[in-house]
Amino acid sequence: MVTKHQIKLIKSLTQKKYRQQLGLFAVEGIKGIEEFLNSDFKLQNLYTTQPIFDAPKQLVTDISEAELKKISSLKNPNTALAVFNIPKAKDIDREELIIALDDVRDPGNLGTIIRLCDWYGVKDLVCSANTVDCYNPKVVQATMGSLTRVNITYLNLEEFISATNTDVFGTFMNGENIYKTELPSTGIVVLGNEANGISDSIKVKVDRQLTIPQYGESKNTESLNVANATAIVLSEFRRRLIEK
């Protein structure tokens, strides 16, 4: 059974303010919860309609389908909801390839960018303070567990870039053709906001402007979606590793 107090607490976790106050966030669905249970994340409570999880008994609450509906933020809740502690971000490894997000606002975009980092072995994702929170339920859902394997740090992006002695890359309309240029295995790659791209204060800190060239006759496409641009840029950086 789930108490009124618990329902209120869990529902409050859809808001960033309460996630930060409480240091907690929610994960829904069997696969996602299993990924977090098998990671370093610390379980606080697991509410489930089926006794299928490998979790400490004192943290598990059996609930009904109707109760699950009350606590879920999904249209079609799936079996269980778990509350985990938000971990402290680990130290950033500045000797590796780092992805930096400059005010990415869409939860779906952030979620799929986290999956891309995981796929391409990028350990550190750094985000400007105005980037959407990675513990937002829509982000957690979209990451499909990759959130457990990528170290995400929210920080002042300008200060971070200034304090890090490495190449800084960004995507622009008139930069070097990304297919033809040499790319190193380390550096910071900045991706910008969905509507405005990379902000001026960050742009001046970019050492190398890269461009994904357009093909075909029209060349009218305004821009690529930021997650798709991240996919192509990461693909190009990592492709160089096997060609060496």
Added chain:
Amino acid sequence: MVTKHQIKLIKSLTQKKYRQQLGLFAVEGIKGIEEFLNSDFKLQNLYTTQPIFDAPKQLVTDISEAELKKISSLKNPNTALAVFNIPKAKDIDREELIIALDDVRDPGNLGTIIRLCDWYGVKDLVCSANTVDCYNPKVVQATMGSLTRVNITYLNLEEFISATNTDVFGTFMNGENIYKTELPSTGIVVLGNEANGISDSIKVKVDRQLTIPQYGESKNTESLNVANATAIVLSEFRRRLIEK
């Protein structure tokens, strides 16, 4: 002024059934509407709070902000809503690179895939009958006008592939490393459903299974988002063009 009858008609266009019955769909926002006005698409009606569009006067209705809210499917409506005719799909050019979607269900994914086709000069996108409708308002919104430059045909994907004499590519977990293999400038590239990938009946028709390799230690990422996979695959096909 917008009549009750018009409000009912416009609101009905959020449903595929009515879009198909009426042969109409809606576009919202200044930029999107301008792209459609500058294309082959035929305008039916334009409802606007500002007289800023280059459109035949008899098709333009001035409305208030309150009226715009009544007809819009957006949380924050932007200036105008236009109703256009759904055009007949043009003939498919089988001598070019074709993207084929096998039951892609998410409107955001289809929208960004249409943008990718436009960016990379892919003229024909073919979709299985169960792929989300490209005139769904969320798809139209996500395409940012690219819908006017990509020819989209809904068809029986099995029959289309069988009837087309070209290489058929698909992405799988254990295929050829896409970075190392030769890729032609023509062919059909199949991308699968978000949850289930490429269906068995299509899989048997794929001549060349491609794999986007994972990097890093974990290699636990289950899969890439289908739009991101499309981005990487298209990037690889088009990269070969400049290297020749």
